[in-house]
Every structure is written in structure tokens, then in C-alpha cells.
Amino acid sequence: xxxxxxxxxxxxxxxxxxxxxxxxxxxxxxxxxxxxxxxxxxxxxxxxxxxxxxxxxxxxxxxxxxxxxxxxxxxxxxxxxxxxxxxxxxxxxxxxxxxxxxxxxxxxxxxxxxxxxxxxxxxxxxxxxxxxxxxxxxxxxxxxxxxxxxxxxxxxxxxxxxxxxxxxxxxxxxxxxxxxxxxxxxxxxxxxxxxxxxxxxxxxxxxxxxxxxxxxxxxxxxxxxxxxxxxxxxxxxxxxxxxxxxxxxxxxxxxxxxxxxxxxxxxxxxxxxxxxxxxxxxxxxxxxxxxxxxxxxxxxxxxxxxxxxxxxxxxxxxxxxxxxxxxxxxxxxxxxxxxxxxxxxxxxxxxxxxxxxxxxxxxxxxxx
Amino acid sequence: xxxxxxxxxxxxxxxxxxxxxxxxxxxxxxxxxxxxxxxxxxxxxxxxxxxxxxxxxxxxxxxxxxxxxxxxxxxxxxxxxxxxxxxxxxxxxxxxxxxxxxxxxxxxxxxxxxxxxxxxxxxxxxxxxxxxxxxxxxxxxxxxxxxxxxxxxxxxxxxxxxxxxxxxxxxxxxxxxxxxxxxxxxxxxxxxxxxxxxxxxxxxxxxxxxxxxxxxxxxxxxxxxxxxxxxxxxxxxxxxxxxxxxxxxxxxxxxxxxxxxxxxx
Numbered sequence: 001x002x003x004x005x006x007x008x009x010x011x012x013x014x015x016x017x018x019x020x021x022x023x024x025x026x027x028x029x030x031x032x033x034x035x036x037x038x039x040x041x042x043x044x045x046x047x048x049x050x051x052x053x054x055x056x057x058x059x060x061x062x063x064x065x066x067x068x069x070x071x072x073x074x075x076x077x078x079x080x081x082x083x084x085x086x087x088x089x090x091x092x093x094x095x096x097x098x099x100x101x102x103x104x105x106x107x108x109x110x111x112x113x114x115x116x117x118x119x120x121x122x123x124x125x126x127x128x129x130x131x132x133x134x135x136x137x138x139x140x141x142x143x144x145x146x147x148x149x150x151x152x153x154x155x156x157x158x159x160x161x162x163x164x165x166x167x168x169x170x171x172x173x174x175x176x177x178x179x180x181x182x183x184x185x186x187x188x189x190x191x192x193x194x195x196x197x198x199x200x201x202x203x204x205x206x207x208x209x210x211x212x213x214x215x216x217x218x219x220x221x222x223x224x225x226x227x228x229x230x231x232x233x234x235x236x237x238x239x240x241x242x243x244x245x246x247x248x249x250x251x252x253x254x255x256x257x258x259x260x261x262x263x264x265x266x267x268x269x270x271x272x273x274x275x276x277x278x279x280x281x282x283x284x285x286x287x288x289x290x291x292x293x294x295x296x297x298x299x300x301x302x303x304x305x306x307x308x309x310x311x312x313x314x315x316x317x318x319x320x321x322x323x324x325x326x327x328x329x330x331x332x333x334x335x336x337x338x339x340x341x342x343x344x345x346x347x348x349x350x351x352x353x354x355x356x357x358x359x360x361x362x363x364x365x366x367x368x
Numbered sequence: 369x370x371x372x373x374x375x376x377x378x379x380x381x382x383x384x385x386x387x388x389x390x391x392x393x394x395x396x397x398x399x400x401x402x403x404x405x406x407x408x409x410x411x412x413x414x415x416x417x418x419x420x421x422x423x424x425x426x427x428x429x430x431x432x433x434x435x436x437x438x439x440x441x442x443x444x445x446x447x448x449x450x451x452x453x454x455x456x457x458x459x460x461x462x463x464x465x466x467x468x469x470x471x472x473x474x475x476x477x478x479x480x481x482x483x484x485x486x487x488x489x490x491x492x493x494x495x496x497x498x499x500x501x502x503x504x505x506x507x508x509x510x511x512x513x514x515x516x517x518x519x520x521x522x523x524x525x526x527x528x529x530x531x532x533x534x535x536x537x538x539x540x541x542x543x544x545x546x547x548x549x550x551x552x553x554x555x556x557x558x559x560x561x562x563x564x565x566x567x568x569x570x571x572x573x574x575x576x577x578x579x580x581x582x583x584x585x586x587x588x589x590x591x592x593x594x595x596x597x598x599x600x601x602x603x604x605x606x607x608x609x610x611x612x613x614x615x616x617x618x619x620x621x622x623x624x625x626x627x628x629x630x631x632x633x
Contacts, residue, residue: 066500069502070500070501137553138552142552143552143553144521144552145521145522146498146552148500150497150500150504150522150523151522153517153519156519157517157519157520158520167512193506194506194508194509195504195505198504199502202501272554275521275552276551276554276555276607277555277605277606277608278607
């Protein structure tokens with residue numbers, strides 16, 4: 001929505017004068033004059049870049065993102081969205097963020113264990129979903145950054161993902177007059193630079209909230225929030241066997257843990273150790289959220305499991321011991337999590353209630 | 369009692385006189401001026417020349433340095449009465465780079481006075497990093513253009529020290545790479561340096577001054593902690609060695625001399 005305000009200086013002065021004279025008596029007077037001014041929307045106008053409200057779902061914890069440092073606005077968000085879907089951010093001009101983060105699959109790369117980027121080079125990790133980022137403290141499988149704004153630097157500069165430099169991206173955007181306009185609309189200090197570029201992407205990502213699955217409606221006692229007996233049984237089992245890691249209604253406690261996957265010797269991905277340099281972090285990865293889990297196959301940091309039953313089978317009988325194995329997966333000397341096949345079915349039935357069609361189809365985040 | 373009062377009064381007036389005569393020197397320092405800090409990189413008492421072999425260090429390692437860059441930040445100056453002037457944080461981040469001839473930090477509009485101590489940080493503190501896009505401003509672009517971004521974790525390299533070396537054991541010319549920075553949220557390698565100035569640096573409307581630092585890059589490996597390239601020549605995210613290198617780096621700075629109002633007006 002564009003708000004046009006007539007800017008004829010004479011009228012503006014008159015409005016201002018009226019404001020001063022009647023300020024104490026007629027608080028409504030200037031409003032009336034302003035409304036009158038709005039109706040005369042010819043010639044010059046100024047854009048009002050309205051701020052976007054961030055609403056915390058009642059079943060969620062408080063967000064971690066500092067909205068005061070980068071308050072989302074209509075045009076900041078729109079610029080962020082345009083950047084998200086623009087191949088200019090990559091060295092060959094084709095790989096956008098949205099290339100690997102597809103909305104229909106909760107912003108993961110459907111059908112790909114590892115995403116392929118520039119020159120068809122492949123990464124070694126499975127694309128994680130983008131959802132509820134404002135609530136997270138650490139980003140990427142290994143927590144390579146602890147600020148959402150700075151995250152885009154990682155895929156943009158990774159040589160097997162977008163293979164570009166931040167400097168080149170900014171130069172390409174500067175050369176595009178429509179981007180100059182978009183930055184001007186979005187920011188008070190309208191320069192096309194890394195700060196504003198990252199702020200725009202930060203605003204777009206921070207606003208991406210998935211909170212309207214059937215499960216959410218169930219816990220909030222909203223319409224459409226019915227769970228079947230099997231799903232309720234699954235929720236109960238989930239609470240007993242899974243929620244110590246996949247905690248809160250974000251379904252992650254944001255910790256780094258070694259869940260006992262046998263390391264793939266061809267990749268030998270050490271996980272968190274790569275960031276911290278600590279041997280005690282070897283093979284630890286961030287606990288992923290389980291929201292929209294039905295849409296985000298394949299699973300695990302290396303996408304080794306194609307379906308949820310394989311994941312639960314692994315937790316039941318495939319966990320491998322090592323010095324950094326999470327203690328919760330070795331309770332009373334037993335590796336993994338005891339699960340009967342009926343229990344697995346119930347848990348999967350519950351997990352499928354975490355699909356949020358509203359989010360997967362939200363036009364605010366859609367490429368087209 | 370009366371005598372006491374009188375003597376106190378005399379003592380007090382003496383102190384006043386003492387103060388005012390002292391004041392005459394600082395009285396002349398009004399307004400503000402700039403202080404520049406020159407980072408003069410050297411190696412074991414010699415010039416640091418990119419691509420030229422250096423004589424062996426105490427570990428018997430001969431280094432040829434191809435890159436020496438580091439981030440200095442959060443500048444503060446302590447005056448002769450012990451008050452600390454903090455240079456505006458947002459403008460207080462700089463890259464020093466041998467290959468790019470970035471060796472001078474200019475701090476404008478320092479309040480007039482006599483300063484006895486220079487303090488600064490090496491690297492980027494967590495507070496700044498966690499300000500996100502807002503906090504990094506243009507510094508991120510500057511850091512990237514001088515190879516000071518650790519792009520794979522969107523963090524900064526506080527030190528980028530590269531080249532090749534030989535030793536008694538490693539006889540073939542072997543590449544070394546030391547990239548030191550914070551390790552995500554798990555290990556903060558930002559450190560601070562405090563340097564007492566042998567001559568007070570003075571600054572005012574009439575006087576811009578400079579502090580000339582000499583840097584001994586040999587200390588990156590051999591100082592409080594002994595880092596042997598022969599043992600490990602690529603050190604990037606090492607939970608043990610990286611913090612040791614961070615400490616060594618804080619020890620490589622030395623005040624050589626001060627120019628008070630020299631050549632700036």
C-alpha cells in the first residue's frame with residue numbers, strides 16, 4: 001500500500017500552523033487537515049515506509065533477533081525478498097538463495113541430499129529449512145554464525161554454493177538502477193552497501209514464521225486443531241522420548257549434539273568442531289527444528305535418511321557410541337532410544353501434524 | 369584549633385598555587401586534534417619485507433612472509449589524570465595490511481590534553497559482531513577486500529599471517545597459514561593491548577600528534593607461547609593454539625616514539 005501525501009508547501013505550512021495553534025485544544029484538527037491533504041494526491045508524493053509488526057505466536061518463546069537494531073519495514077522486507085530470489089547474488093548469475101531454499105518444501109532443496117551450486121559443485125550438507133529464524137541463536141548445521149543478518153555471507157561466498165564475494169554482489173546491485181531505487185525506498189540511509197543488503201535479507205528471513213500447523217492450533221485451542229488419538233499418543237511419546245532435544249514449540253533447543261550417526265568416511269564431516277576447533281565438539285550438529293518435517297526430506301545433516309521411519313529406526317537401533325555421543329542417547333547403558341514399531345507409527349503420525357500449509361503457501365514469501 | 373585552621377588554609381593555598389602552576393602547561397591545550405598511530409611492521413628487529421626470507425627464529429624456522437594483516441579496534445587514550453577517552457566505537461575498527469600499505473590509524477577530534485597510555489583491541493569483539501548488519505556497517509566490506517573475512521563462518525580473521533618456511537626437519541619450502549579469529553560463539557579470541565607511552569602524547573586545536581609503534585611479527589610465533597610451524601603449519605581454528613597466538617599477537621606491539629605536533633600543522 002502506497003500512502004501518497006500531497007506536498008504543496010503552502011498547504012503543508014498551513015497544516016503545520018493549524019497544528020501549532022490548536023495543538024492544546026483540538027487534537028483532532030490536524031488529523032482532519034492531514035486527511036484532507038491525503039485526498040489531493042497529484043504531483044509529488046512521499047512514500048511512507050510502514051513498519052511491519054512481528055507477532056510472537058502465543059505458544060512460542062520470545063524471539064532472539066534484535067528487531068530494534070533492524071526494524072522490518074514494508075520496503076525493507078520487499079527488497080530482502082527480491083534479493084532472496086535474485087541469481088545476481090551468485091557468480092554465474094543463476095543461483096539465488098531460493099534456488100536451494102524452495103518454499104513448498106519449507107525452504108529446503110527438494111530431492112537433493114546435497115545441494116548443487118555454482119558449476120554443479122556439490123556441498124556436503126543437506127539444505128536446512130528457513131523458518132522461525134528470529135527465534136534461533138545459532139545458524140547453519142555447525143553454528144558457523146550466531147547472527148541471522150550475517151548468515152547470507154556463508155552461502156554467497158562458499159565456492160560450491162554461490163561462489164561470489166560480497167564486494168562483487170554489491171557492485172552488481174549498484175549497477176542496477178532499480179536496486180538503487182529499492183534501497184532508497186527501504187532505508188533512510190539509502191546507500192547500496194553490505195550493511196543495507198544484509199539488513200534487507202535479515203528482515204525478510206526474520207519475518208518468516210511458521211506457526212499455524214494443526215499441532216499449533218491444537219495447543220492454542222484454535223479451530224481446526226483436532227488431533228486423532230494416534231497423533232495424541234504420538235505427541236505424548238514425543239514428549240517422553242524426543243523433546244529433551246527437540247524442545248519448546250520451536251522443536252529444537254538450539255544445542256549442538258552428536259546424535260550417534262556413524263560418520264560417513266567419504267565426507268568425515270566433523271560438524272561443530274569445524275567452528276570451535278574443540279575435539280569435544282566432534283560430530284556435533286545443531287538439533288534441527290521438526291516443523292514441516294514431512295516436507296523437508298531427506299533427513300540429518302548429510303541427508304542420509306529418505307524417510308521418517310528410517311530416522312526412528314536409527315534412533316532405536318542404529319546409534320553408534322563415541323566419546324562425544326550425547327549422554328541422552330546412552331541412558332542406563334543402552335544406546336539410542338527404545339521405541340516399539342507402534343510407538344514409531346504414533347510419533348510419525350504426530351510429526352505429520354507439524355506441517356504448516358499456511359506457511360508453505362504464504363504469498364508474502366513466495367517467489368512468484 | 370585556630371592555628372590548625374590557619375595552617376590548613378596555608379596548605380590549601382599552597383596546593384592551589386601548585387595546581388595553577390601545573391595547569392599552565394595543559395591550559396594551552398584547548399579544543400581537539402587528531403592522533404595518528406603508525407603500525408610499522410618488522411620482523412625480529414629488521415624490516416618486514418613481503419616475499420623476502422628472514423633469518424631463523426629461535427625455533428630454527430626461516431620464514432618468508434607473503435601476508436601480514438590484522439584488525440585493530442576499540443581505541444582508547446588515558447590522560448595524565450587517569451581519565452579514559454573512548455574513541456567512538458562505530459568508527460573504531462581498522463585493517464592493518466602490509467601488502468596494501470595500510471599502516472596508519474587516524475583518530476580525529478581527540479579532546480585536547482596529554483595522554484599517557486594507548487589502549488586498543490586486536491580483532492572484533494563479540495558485542496560488535498552480535499550487532500549484526502547494523503554493527504558491521506562498511507567494515508565488513510573493508511575486511512573482505514583485505515582477506516580478513518572468514519566467509520565460511522561469516523566471521524572476521526583477526527590475524528592473517530601467511531608465507532612459507534623451512535626448518536631443520538622441514539627442509540622443503542612449506543606453506544604456512546595462520547588465520548586467527550573468534551570461533552563462532554564458542555571461543556572469543558578478541559584481546560586488548562595496553563601500551564604506556566614513554567613521552568606523553570599531546571593534542572589540541574593547534575597540535576595533531578602521532579604515535580609510532582613498532583611491530584615485531586616474529587612474536588606471533590615466539591613470545592609467551594611458542595608456536596612451532598614444524599609441528600603444525602596451517603593453524604586456523606585450533607582450540608589450543610589459536611588462543612595462544614592471540615596472546616602472542618598482543619605482545620608484538622611496542623611504542624617506538626611519539627611525534628608531538630610534528631609535521632601536522
